[in-house]
Amino acid sequence: MDNNKNHGLLGVKKNRAILVSPDEEFKVLLSSIWPEDVLEFTFYSEAKGAVEDLFNNPPDLLVVDNRLQDVSASDLARLVKSENVYRQLPVIVCMDEADFDNPWDWNKIEVDDFILRPFIKSVVRDRVNLTLCRALRALDANPLSKLPGNTSIIQRIQTLIDRQQDFALAYCDLDYFKSFNDKYGFSRGDEVLMLSARIIVNTVKSFAGEQTFVGHVGGDDFVVITSPEIIEEVCKRIIFSFDSIVPNFYDMEDRKRKSIVSTDRQGNIQTFPLMAISIAVVFNINGKLKHFGEVSAIAMGLKKKAKENPKSSYVLDRRTN
Amino acid sequence: MSDQDLKTSVKGQILSTSDLPTLPTVLDEVTKLVDDPNSSTEQVAKVISQDQVLSAKVLKMVNSPIYGFPGRITTIQHALVLLGLNVIRGIIISTSVFDMIQKAMSGLWEHSLGCALASGAIAKAAGFDDPEEFTVAGLLHDLGKVVTAVQLPELNEAVRMTVKEKNVCYYDAERMILGFGHDRINSWLARHWHLPPNVREAMTYHHHPDRAQFYQQTAAVVHVGDFLVRLFEYGNGGDDQISYFKPAAMKILKLKMKDLEPVMDELSDQFMEISDLTF
Numbered sequence: 001m002d003n004n005k006n007h008g009l010l011g012v013k014k015n016r017a018i019l020v021s022p023d024e025e026f027k028v029l030l031s032s033i034w035p036e037d038v039l040e041f042t043f044y045s046e047a048k049g050a051v052e053d054l055f056n057n058p059p060d061l062l063v064v065d066n067r068l069q070d071v072s073a074s075d076l077a078r079l080v081k082s083e084n085v086y087r088q089l090p091v092i093v094c095m096d097e098a099d100f101d102n103p104w105d106w107n108k109i110e111v112d113d114f115i116l117r118p119f120i121k122s123v124v125r126d127r128v129n130l131t132l133c134r135a136l137r138a139l140d141a142n143p144l145s146k147l148p149g150n151t152s153i154i155q156r157i158q159t160l161i162d163r164q165q166d167f168a169l170a171y172c173d174l175d176y177f178k179s180f181n182d183k184y185g186f187s188r189g190d191e192v193l194m195l196s197a198r199i200i201v202n203t204v205k206s207f208a209g210e211q212t213f214v215g216h217v218g219g220d221d222f223v224v225i226t227s228p229e230i231i232e233e234v235c236k237r238i239i240f241s242f243d244s245i246v247p248n249f250y251d252m253e254d255r256k257r258k259s260i261v262s263t264d265r266q267g268n269i270q271t272f273p274l275m276a277i278s279i280a281v282v283f284n285i286n287g288k289l290k291h292f293g294e295v296s297a298i299a300m301g302l303k304k305k306a307k308e309n310p311k312s313s314y315v316l317d318r319r320t321n
Numbered sequence: 322m323s324d325q326d327l328k329t330s331v332k333g334q335i336l337s338t339s340d341l342p343t344l345p346t347v348l349d350e351v352t353k354l355v356d357d358p359n360s361s362t363e364q365v366a367k368v369i370s371q372d373q374v375l376s377a378k379v380l381k382m383v384n385s386p387i388y389g390f391p392g393r394i395t396t397i398q399h400a401l402v403l404l405g406l407n408v409i410r411g412i413i414i415s416t417s418v419f420d421m422i423q424k425a426m427s428g429l430w431e432h433s434l435g436c437a438l439a440s441g442a443i444a445k446a447a448g449f450d451d452p453e454e455f456t457v458a459g460l461l462h463d464l465g466k467v468v469t470a471v472q473l474p475e476l477n478e479a480v481r482m483t484v485k486e487k488n489v490c491y492y493d494a495e496r497m498i499l500g501f502g503h504d505r506i507n508s509w510l511a512r513h514w515h516l517p518p519n520v521r522e523a524m525t526y527h528h529h530p531d532r533a534q535f536y537q538q539t540a541a542v543v544h545v546g547d548f549l550v551r552l553f554e555y556g557n558g559g560d561d562q563i564s565y566f567k568p569a570a571m572k573i574l575k576l577k578m579k580d581l582e583p584v585m586d587e588l589s590d591q592f593m594e595i596s597d598l599t600f
Contacts (some may be wrong), residue, residue: 052378052415055408056385071414077413085387144389194389195403200404208358241402248393 007034008129015039015132020050020076021065021094026119030063033125039132047071054080058089061132064111065094074109081110082145084201084214090135092127094119142216143196144190153215153223157292158224164287168231170314171280171299172200172238174220175307179272183262184251192249192275193220199241200224204234228283235279235314242277243312250274278306279314324434327509329476334507336472343416344430347372352413355406361575365409365479366398372432373460378412379404380457381514391515395454428557429467433460433554438591439546447574449538458523458539459546463512465503465524466559469495486562491559492528504528531569541570549585555592 009015014037019030022045024199030041044050047070048134062080066073073093080086090112097116113131115124140151148156160167174196181189197214199223204212213225226234247255253277254260280302282295290293298317306315327336350368354360369375376397383400384391393401401409440459444452470477476498483494495502504525511521519536523543526533530540544567550556551563558564571578 048415048417050415051411055382055388055411058387079407082407083405191390191393195393198388198403198405203400205405205407206362241399245394245399245402248395248399249390 007038009034009038009132010126012038012132014061016042017057017061017063017128018042018044018050018054019063019065020044020047020068021063022046022069023065023069023094026065029119029121029124033121033128039128047076051076051079055086058086060089061128062089062091062137063094063128063180065098066099067094069285074104074111077109077111084197085256087146088135089129090139092131142218144193145216147197147201147214147216147222149215150217152180152290153213153217156213156215156225157295161284161287161292161295166228166285167225167283168228169282169295169299170224170231170282171282171296171303172196172222172224173278175276175278175310175312176272177220178248179260179262179270180275182276183260188249192246195198195245195249196220196222196242196277198239199245203237203241204236207234225320228285232314232316233247235281239277239278239312239314246275273310276310276312278303278309278312280306281314281316283317327506327585329473329501334473334476336468341374341378341417341467341471343372343374347375348413348416351375351409355409355413356572357505362401362406363398365402366396368528369401369409370397370437370456370460371420371434373464375412375416376457376460377464377510377514377516377526379409380461380516381519382408382412384515384517392517395517396451396457396519398453423562429470429478429559431556432462432550432558433463433587434595435545435553435554435592436460436462436543438595439549439584439588440542442587442591443542443545443549443574443576443581446580447576449542449543454519455523455539455546457541458520459529459543461516461520461524462507462527462543462547463503463558465506466491468506469499469503473499481559490562490564492564494560502528503599506523530562530567530573537573541573544570545574545581549581549588553585553592 006212017039017107019027019041021027027041027043042053044053047068064073064076068076077091077093080091084209093111095114095116107251112134113127115127134233140149141147142149157169174192177189177192180192197216201214204214204224204226207226207230210226210230215223217223224234250260259273261269261271263269282298282302284295302315331338337590347368351365354365354368367496369379379397379400380394383394383404388403394403421469437456437460441452441456444455449455469480480491480494483489484491487494492502504527507524508521511524519539522536523534523539526540527543527547530537530544545563547558548566551558
């Protein structure tokens, strides 16, 4: 059989995959299906070692065997899928029939597909191909931060409103981002957006057991949805981390001077403070709000108030309290 | 794999960095903290900062291009905020434990930790902001020695024997046996791992701070820190010698020898304190 014509991924650029499995036969099977210039596998017989490679150099596909000894396949999948940076990486688990004695909770183990032993070569081939192709299709994720975009944000808000569930929504945006972007260029501007996304996500996640959501509206605007009880503490911690880390993103002289100086088109010299983060918080308590539009309208009003302060600050919508 | 390796001149052997070991006590403590929902990133950062290998892994990861801000993050505390505890769990899974290596390089951990403390104190005395950045540089200054010990145990043994037989310093012995010193391994590691330029230059030029290009001050702080920790005979950098002290370092730092006196007082207290926490 001619592998080069029979792999089914014609026209697909070179992809890299990682297989974590103690099963030697399976490795041989996989390497026999695709030529290396279409899909190249790296093999690990245990999760140790694979994880570091995975985090540093994410492949296009991860195949995890449920026969793994050191870490369970579902834990490894969760480790990958719970980080927005790696979330888009498609994951396939390999199972034995006995693994299905009880149904799996696919909401918790967010893998993309599974393959079942005994492996049938053609089925393995097409499962992998399908998973790869599906992953290539567009998602509603911000391409920079990989956080959910507007469609998901609006859906999330409206669902909570419809369920009359109490929530707090924090609308975060950066002050003086534009002048930073103008002086240092958009690639360093993007670094700051990535930084902001990481700070917001990890701060919200550090509250164990809370239902939280972080979305990226676009540009320097982010949305956090969580419970009203913790939102003020969330704001404080985001501001603390942002203010302590962001000076690292300036050149040394600007960092020391705590401002940037630039010349506008009219030739006037202008001074801008270091970036700060403004947070406007809207509450929905006792089913007060009816439509997601209200949320964003209130948030925009508050945002102006938060921005009056050149330092990082948050403003809570007292009207609902 | 090939772009991750550094070839030594002896026997054509190759160094790779895939699986560096760390200390069991530190690893246990971090694991415990990471699994406790009530622990703070400050607590985790404090423990990780006691181990040069874990610290290097954390900085390597947060500065990797995947996160989108390579070379920007210089402190463990900031790195943890940005990585999140999930990724720290991942790092722990992929970290092996210091055991046999500890015999081969006994004292290096104490030496590194001591140099970290000394670098922080010197940075403070020189009036620099953010002494934490200098502490990290001090902690990592001998990482190249760990890599050799793990990857090339035979050559490492030859380096040790040369130190003993010829009564030379470790750095000179490395150059005789490997063809280069740990400073070169450091430079190579720091570049591969996208470590921030100030940490990278300190790792690369801690023996020759005046050769650093942009961050002579960081390199000079670590140079003096290395000297002081050897003077105190805290830990062991691989030989019994006090490293060569370059007067240029003090010039770079705009310090006089007598400015080091309060630093040394502070250090002797700190060394007493941390010596309780070693095994």
